[in-house]
Amino acid sequence: MLRRLILELDVSEVAKYLDEVALEKLELMEVLSFLNEDPKEFSLVCRVRLRDNGTKLSEVIRDADARVLSRERDGSYIVFMRTRPHSPGGGSLSWNASGGFLATPYEIRDGKIKITFLGQPGEVRGFLRMVDKARLRYRVILLADARFSPSSPISSLTEKQREVLIMAYNLGYYDIPRRVGSDELATRLKIRNPTLVMHRRKAERAILRQLITEA
Numbered sequence: 001m002l003r004r005l006i007l008e009l010d011v012s013e014v015a016k017y018l019d020e021v022a023l024e025k026l027e028l029m030e031v032l033s034f035l036n037e038d039p040k041e042f043s044l045v046c047r048v049r050l051r052d053n054g055t056k057l058s059e060v061i062r063d064a065d066a067r068v069l070s071r072e073r074d075g076s077y078i079v080f081m082r083t084r085p086h087s088p089g090g091g092s093l094s095w096n097a098s099g100g101f102l103a104t105p106y107e108i109r110d111g112k113i114k115i116t117f118l119g120q121p122g123e124v125r126g127f128l129r130m131v132d133k134a135r136l137r138y139r140v141i142l143l144a145d146a147r148f149s150p151s152s153p154i155s156s157l158t159e160k161q162r163e164v165l166i167m168a169y170n171l172g173y174y175d176i177p178r179r180v181g182s183d184e185l186a187t188r189l190k191i192r193n194p195t196l197v198m199h200r201r202k203a204e205r206a207i208l209r210q211l212i213t214e215a
Contacts, residue, residue: 002146002163003124005117006105007131007138014113014136023108025060027051028076031106036172036179042083045069049076099123099188101170118146118166153207161203164189164196 011023028049035043050060057068057077064083071077100119107114117127124143131138154162167189172179186196 001121001159002118002166003121003143004103004146005119005124005127005143006141007115007117008141009113009115009136009138011108011111011113013138022060022062025051025055026108029108031102031104032078033104034102034106034170036175037101037170040084043081045078045080047072047076048079049074099167100127101167114141120163153210156206156210157203158199161199161206164199165203165207168200 015023026048028047030047031044032047033045035045048057048060050057053075057066057079061079061081064081066082067080069078069080100117100123103116103118105114106116117124119127154165157165164185168174168180168185171185171188173181173185182193182196182200186193189196191199
């Protein structure tokens with residue numbers, strides 16, 4: 001069963017691991033979508049709002065590849081960001097070898113950072129050990145089974161189908177060019193490649209059937 005963990009930390013706790021962002025000039029950073037999480041790259045689309053209208057986005061996001069996709073009516077930016085994973089205590093807040101991945105909500109607001117991690121129970125425990133090893137003080141907001149809205153196409157899948165599809169998407173299996181292949185996915189999920197392919201195809205067919213039926 002997938003588990004969802006939500007942690008809250010003070011910005012001051014993780015500021016030293018976020019060198020590419022000038023946090024003091026940031027009013028809000030809200031992740032809208034994680035695009036890729038692996039040991040080499042961490043990419044996402046986020047909403048960014050600055051404290052001072054006179055501040056340039058390049059002064060706030062400094063060491064990451066950042067591209068403005070659009071400007072909102074409230075003055076915030078929709079931004080694509082790509083950077084290297086952070087490594088507190090020898091681990092990483094964006095990826096860890098035991099598996100699992102970050103999910104939304106993930107945001108920086110009012111001096112607090114909210115982090116959501118999704119994974120199997122052992123992966124969640126491994127993520128918490130990594131955060132503890134980094135000596136970061138945190139508050140657990142939620143630790144529960146990951147549940148999906150009944151209206152979501154993914155809710156019609158089995159637990160294993162959801163895990164395979166979510167992992168494939170987050171690790172870049174559906175990217176162009178593809179960032180990860182079936183063999184590596186199967187290794188990460190600790191299953192055989194034919195089993196992975198079976199779960200993935202059944203999941204894709206179920207979602208397509210639901211979308212086409214409702215079209």
